[in-house]
Amino acid sequence: METIPQDVWEDEHNRLRIFTPEEFSFKENLNYLSRSADECMFDILDEKIYRALPLKNETALIEMSAETDRIIHVRFFSNTTPEYISDRAEVATYIWNWFDLETNLQPFYQLAKNDPLLHEPTARFFGLRNVGLPNLFEALAWGIIGQQINLSYAYTLKRSFVEKFGDQVENYWLFPRPEKIARLHVEDLFDLKMTARKREYLIGVAKLITNGELSKAKLLAAEDFKTAETMLTRIRGIGPWTSNYVLMRCLRYPSAFPIDDVGLQNAFKLMLGYKEKPTKEEIRHYAKNWQGWETYATFYLWRMLY
Numbered sequence: 686m687e688t689i690p691q692d693v694w695e696d697e698h699n700r701l702r703i704f705t706p707e708e709f710s711f712k713e714n715l716n717y718l719s720r721s722a723d724e725c726m727f728d729i730l731d732e733k734i735y736r737a738l739p740l741k742n743e744t745a746l747i748e749m750s751a752e753t754d755r756i757i758h759v760r761f762f763s764n765t766t767p768e769y770i771s772d773r774a775e776v777a778t779y780i781w782n783w784f785d786l787e788t789n790l791q792p793f794y795q796l797a798k799n800d801p802l803l804h805e806p807t808a809r810f811f812g813l814r815n816v817g818l819p820n821l822f823e824a825l826a827w828g829i830i831g832q833q834i835n836l837s838y839a840y841t842l843k844r845s846f847v848e849k850f851g852d853q854v855e856n857y858w859l860f861p862r863p864e865k866i867a868r869l870h871v872e873d874l875f876d877l878k879m880t881a882r883k884r885e886y887l888i889g890v891a892k893l894i895t896n897g898e899l900s901k902a903k904l905l906a907a908e909d910f911k912t913a914e915t916m917l918t919r920i921r922g923i924g925p926w927t928s929n930y931v932l933m934r935c936l937r938y939p940s941a942f943p944i945d946d947v948g949l950q951n952a953f954k955l956m957l958g959y960k961e962k963p964t965k966e967e968i969r970h971y972a973k974n975w976q977g978w979e980t981y982a983t984f985y986l987w988r989m990l991y
Contacts, residue, residue, distance in 0.1 A: 687778070693786075694777040701759040701777055708790040710812025711751035717816055720991045723840035725847050725858055737857035739820070740775050744854050747776065754812060763855055785814045785937065793978045797985075802956050802971055806985040815984045817934050821901040822863040822894050824935035828927040829886045830879065836948075845877045846887075866891035886922025893920065901936065910938050933980045942979035944968055952986035 695702045705711075712732075719729050727736035734749040748760040759776060781787065794811070797803035818824040830846065831839040850861035850869075866888055874884040893899035899920070907913035913936065917928035925945060932941035943949060950962040953971070957963065975982040 688774045689778045689781045689787075691774075693781070694774075696773045699760065701773060703757040703759065703777055703780055703786075705755055705757060705784075705786055706789070707755070708794065708812055709784070709786065709814065710754050710810075711757065712754070713810050713813040714784060714816055717810075717813060717988065717991070721837070721840045723837070723844050725844040726860065727857075735857070737854045737859055738776060738779055739859050740772065740779070742772075744859065745776055746854065746857060749780070779819065782819050783817055785817055788815070788937070788939075788981075790814075790981070793981050796974065796978060797982075800974055802953070803975075803982055803985060805956070806989050810985060810988050813985065813988060815933065815937070815980060817937065819935065820860060821899075821904075821931075821935055822866075822891065823860040824931045825890045825923070825927070826860075826866075826887055827934075828930045829883055829890070829922055831930075832883065832924075832927065842877060842879050846874075849877065863891040863894040867895040882922065889921055890923070904936055910940050913938065914941075933983065938980065939977050940979050942972065942983060944972075946983070948987050948990060949983055952989050955989060956986070 693704050695704075715729065715732060715734065718724070718727070718734065727734055729735075732750065736747060736749075738745040738747055745761060746763045748762055750758045750760075752758060757780065759780065794807055797807040818827060826846070827839075827843060830842050834842075847858050847860060850865055852859045852862070869888055869891075871881060871884045871888065874887065877884070890899070904913045904916060907916060910932070913932060914925075914928050917923045917931060918925060923931075926943050929941045929943040930946075932938040933943070944965055950968070953959070953963045953968060954961070972979060972982070
């Protein structure tokens with residue numbers, strides 16, 4: 686993960702200030718993050734986000750807020766007082782990547798103005814970012830857990846998984862480490878009430894990451910999007926939907942497009958006023974105009990369902 690430029694953030698000892706692009710709304714991103722009461726990776730209270738950040742050599746407990754949409758304030762609290770956080774740039778970089786602040790959304794918004802499906806969601810949710818999952822194992826695990834079940838139940842399963850195998854720092858949770866999951870047997874995950882195959886897939890992916898066969902760096906080094914997609918779909922339990930989800934949320938490929946996603950199909954149905962879900966051909970017809978922005982188009986259409 687490359688450190689962000691110094692001119693987009695400031696270190697003020699007891700807090701950091703991160704300067705966001707014009708096309709950013711803290712409120713819209715906060716609303717998105719509030720979509721499930723079963724979320725266990727962070728808390729939201731009084732328009733502030735509280736969470737534990739897993740850094741390279743330590744854990745930071747932070748509070749995030751915004752005075753305006755152009756400045757995110759990051760305050761360290763509890764045992765992670767400023768002198769305990771050795772790499773402030775790593776904290777700023779994590780948040781910058783979490784909210785995908787590197788992406789210039791001006792071309793996407795320009796494209797969306799005259800698009801029959803995108804003009805409404807981009808106007809309603811202006812400043813929403815593709816809030817990501819920077820950790821590869823977390824992204825893959827969340828994709829596997831969410832296969833063929835509704836979002837509400839997926840959050841319930843994720844909470845059970847995190848609280849059983851994750852590390853707790855005071856009242857906050859860190860996502861389970863792949864090294865820990867790689868040592869488990871399928872029976873160890875029985876109490877989570879997910880299918881045996883999903884348990885096998887989680888352990889299998891954890892082993893690939895732990896032994897170095899799979900990494901974020903290797904996927905990002907792929908010569909193109911399709912190569913990265915193929916690298917993922919060769920893994921047992923990772924089909925086109927899960928691979929595109931990971932390519933969207935973790936690796937930030939702008940052309941990732943989970944065309945088989947039920948949520949995307951329902952969003953099309955809603956926006957077009959259909960009684961039935963659209964066909965793949967119909968989805969591809971509308972998506973012709975989104976070349977290079979399929980990820981953001983999908984993300985904004987998903988947002989219409991919440």
